[in-house]
Amino acid sequence: xxxxxxxxxxxxxxxxxxxxxxxxxxxxxxxxxxxxxxxxxxxxxxxxxxxxxxxxxxxxxxxxxxxxxxxxxxxxxxxxxxxxxxxxxxxxxxxxxxxxxxxxxxxxxxxxxxxxxxxxxxxxxxxxxxxxxxxxxxxxxxxxxxxxxxxxxxxxxxxxxxxxxxxxxxxxxxxxxxxxxxxxxxxxxxxxxxxxxxxxxxxxxxxxxxxxxxxxxxxxxxxxxx
Amino acid sequence: xxxxxxxxxxxxxxxxxxxxxxxxxxxxxxxxxxxxxxxxxxxxxxxxxxxxxxxxxxxxxxxxxxxxxxxxxxxxxxxxxx
Numbered sequence: 250x251x252x253x254x255x256x257x258x259x260x261x262x263x264x265x266x267x268x269x270x271x272x273x274x275x276x277x278x279x280x281x282x283x284x285x286x287x288x289x290x291x292x293x294x295x296x297x298x299x300x301x302x303x304x305x306x307x308x309x310x311x312x313x314x315x316x317x318x319x320x321x322x323x324x325x326x327x328x329x330x331x332x333x334x335x336x337x338x339x340x341x342x343x344x345x346x347x348x349x350x351x352x353x354x355x356x357x358x359x360x361x362x363x364x365x366x367x368x369x370x371x372x373x374x375x376x377x378x379x380x381x382x383x384x385x386x387x388x389x390x391x392x393x394x395x396x397x398x399x400x401x402x403x404x405x406x407x408x409x410x411x412x413x414x415x416x417x418x419x420x421x422x423x424x425x426x427x428x429x430x431x432x433x434x435x436x437x438x439x440x441x442x443x444x445x446x447x448x449x450x451x452x453x454x455x456x457x458x459x460x461x462x463x464x465x466x467x468x469x470x471x472x473x474x475x
Numbered sequence: 476x477x478x479x480x481x482x483x484x485x486x487x488x489x490x491x492x493x494x495x496x497x498x499x500x501x502x503x504x505x506x507x508x509x510x511x512x513x514x515x516x517x518x519x520x521x522x523x524x525x526x527x528x529x530x531x532x533x534x535x536x537x538x539x540x541x542x543x544x545x546x547x548x549x550x551x552x553x554x555x556x557x
Contacts (some may be wrong), residue, residue, distance in 0.1 A: 306540070306541070307543055310543065311540075314539075342545075343543065348545075349545060350545045350546045352489065352490075353492060355490070355492050356492070357493060357496060397489060397545075398545070399488070399545075
């Protein structure tokens with residue numbers, strides 16, 4: 250399986266994402282610059298964290314206008330897996346590929362720590378290697394991770410089981426219903442504030458994030474290798 | 476040519492913790508009459524000669540980039556320059 254790691258001016262988790270795929274997962278991966286106009290050689294797209302375009306105007310707003318995001322929208326429409334982490338999640342909401350928005354953390358602080366994360370839906374392309382309700386430890390590092398949507402959207406998220414991760418214990422940013430990660434209705438686009446790519450080796454504190462990537466590969470193998 | 480003044484503000488239904496913090500500071504300074512503060516953005520956009528209708532052009536730019544209508548409202552004033 251071949252992954253693309255998108256790189257915008259200001260991305261800073263791209264190397265961690267690349268490392269997770271290449272060295273820990275053992276799959277193919279390439280960096281893809283924001284002005285790329287073709288994603289046809291890839292099976293999965295990873296949008297890393299960071300501060301694309303300096304977070305100017307709004308987090309993810311200008312990244313959404315880049316050439317590569319037009320391709321990501323087509324890629325998602327084709328049903329292929331797209332994972333956005335942190336700034337990647339913000340970009341996906343700006344792109345309209347996921348509902349809602351990420352607001353400034355309620356306490357106005359940049360939060361950088363490991364949090365408990367509950368897997369509220371393990372029946373997805375991204376979480377099938379976890380147990381239902383399992384609590385995992387994954388780091389967060391963001392100033393704008395306070396998930397917000399209107400009541401109608403929240404009801405839809407619940408009805409379709411689109412809330413995939415919630416904070417377990419302390420809610421670090423004030424997000425609605427402790428939401429840490431959501432999936433689109435079709436089930437092929439996941440956005441999450443915590444960083445699974447920073448939790449892929451027990452030596453560095455936790456390897457609980459590796460199963461996100463293993464889940465993607467498992468689903469891909471099942472549908473592409475007989 | 477026209478100068479357009481655009482104001483982008485958080486929707487009423489969205490909490491503004493930054494505004495609350497600033498309000499807290501003002502009250503602490505003795506300005507007890509301050510009841511609420513909402514912080515927004517102000518943009519000045521200078522637009523050159525265009526065939527397009529100015530209103531529809533500005534609205535399109537606001538909807539597509541300058542405001543995120545999931546969480547923000549926008550309004551604008553057109554000021555003719557020379």
